[in-house]
Amino acid sequence: MQALILAGGKGTRLRPLTVYTPKPIVPFLNRPFLLYQIEILQRAGIEDITLSLSYQPDKIEHLLGSGAEYGVNLRFVTEPSPMGTGGAYKFAANNLRETTIVFNGDILTDLDIAKIVEFHQSKKADATIVLTPVENPSAYGLVETDSENKVLRFREKPKPEELADLTTNTINAGIYVLEPNILELIPEGENYSFEYNVFPDLLEKQKSFYAYILKENYWRDIGTTESYLQAHHDFLGGKIKGFELEKSRKTEIATAAVVDRKSFLDDDCIIKPNARILNSVIGKGVLVEEKAIIENSIVWSHTRISSGAEIKNAVIGRSCHIGRNVSVTDGAVLGDKTSLTDYTKV
Numbered sequence: 001m002q003a004l005i006l007a008g009g010k011g012t013r014l015r016p017l018t019v020y021t022p023k024p025i026v027p028f029l030n031r032p033f034l035l036y037q038i039e040i041l042q043r044a045g046i047e048d049i050t051l052s053l054s055y056q057p058d059k060i061e062h063l064l065g066s067g068a069e070y071g072v073n074l075r076f077v078t079e080p081s082p083m084g085t086g087g088a089y090k091f092a093a094n095n096l097r098e099t100t101i102v103f104n105g106d107i108l109t110d111l112d113i114a115k116i117v118e119f120h121q122s123k124k125a126d127a128t129i130v131l132t133p134v135e136n137p138s139a140y141g142l143v144e145t146d147s148e149n150k151v152l153r154f155r156e157k158p159k160p161e162e163l164a165d166l167t168t169n170t171i172n173a174g175i176y177v178l179e180p181n182i183l184e185l186i187p188e189g190e191n192y193s194f195e196y197n198v199f200p201d202l203l204e205k206q207k208s209f210y211a212y213i214l215k216e217n218y219w220r221d222i223g224t225t226e227s228y229l230q231a232h233h234d235f236l237g238g239k240i241k242g243f244e245l246e247k248s249r250k251t252e253i254a255t256a257a258v259v260d261r262k263s264f265l266d267d268d269c270i271i272k273p274n275a276r277i278l279n280s281v282i283g284k285g286v287l288v289e290e291k292a293i294i295e296n297s298i299v300w301s302h303t304r305i306s307s308g309a310e311i312k313n314a315v316i317g318r319s320c321h322i323g324r325n326v327s328v329t330d331g332a333v334l335g336d337k338t339s340l341t342d343y344t345k346v
Contacts, residue, residue, distance in 0.1 A: 008054030016335030104174030
């Protein structure tokens with residue numbers, strides 16, 4: 001069993017956070033995001049993992065290395081040009097000779113991969129697509145299945161007048177189990193999509209194509225800044241299961257400072273007296289000065305939050321300087337090395 005993580009996107013929807021940091025290694029709870037996907041694959045006994053890269057590939061390779069530190073064997077392939085999800089799978093074919101788990105590189109989930117593989121094998125499927133239910137089907141393309149979970153068709157975003165007649169609310173979760181024969185459906189060297197090319201081909205050729213529907217597991221596409229921030233709130237709120245992260249013991253917190261139990265601080269932070277950190281994630285080496293407030297927010301490493309500053313429901317990039325009595329609120333996102341002068345409001 002092998003795995004392929006499609007990690008070639010530029011992370012346009014996550015800008016400005018991805019100007020200097022490729023989306024696959026954007027920090028989540030102060031760890032490179034890809035490590036969460038690697039961890040759930042490794043839990044299922046899948047240790048042979050290929051990463052399909054395109055944007056700033058050297059940074060990803062340098063950070064993750066061989067994978068030995070995480071109990072897996074990582075290989076890296078870099079697309080010569082954007083090839084689409086299916087095209088990237090085909091381009092990595094030299095490394096893929098077995099049943100393969102394919103992951104979109106911006107999916108956060110706590111699902112049990114072993115259960116999906118077991119389902120795939122029990123159906124003797126050529127391909128299995130993971131689906132997740134959503135509350136608002138009008139915002140997505142939907143996937144319809146029969147009583148045996150066989151995929152019947154894909155439909156575009158339903159119009160408002162069609163909502164009352166819908167019999168499904170499941171969408172593509174960006175996780176697939178594919179047999180090697182699927183590679184035969186994808187032309188060499190072309191931009192080809194799973195969603196618009198490969199999956200319609202499977203239906204047309206009447207391949208054995210099934211859906212595994214998530215019921216209890218957490219799932220989120222973290223590809224936007226809003227979703228990225230919400231995913232942190234979900235983790236701190238206990239909605240994401242199975243990942244055990246140790247809180248730092250190498251951080252200096254003044255006796256008069258307040259850091260609540262939900263908040264997550266990395267090493268080498270300094271939290272000055274009367275500062276307050278509530279339901280937030282603070283990166284390595286962050287300085288929070290007197291009377292500053294950080295609430296429901298994410299602060300990346302080596303940033304300085306000056307005295308009296310207020311950060312609420314915001315994301316602050318690396319090595320920023322937030323001046324005295326600055327206010328950053330309401331979903332604001334600041335890229336790396338941003339400097340805000342005293343009393344600025346964002």
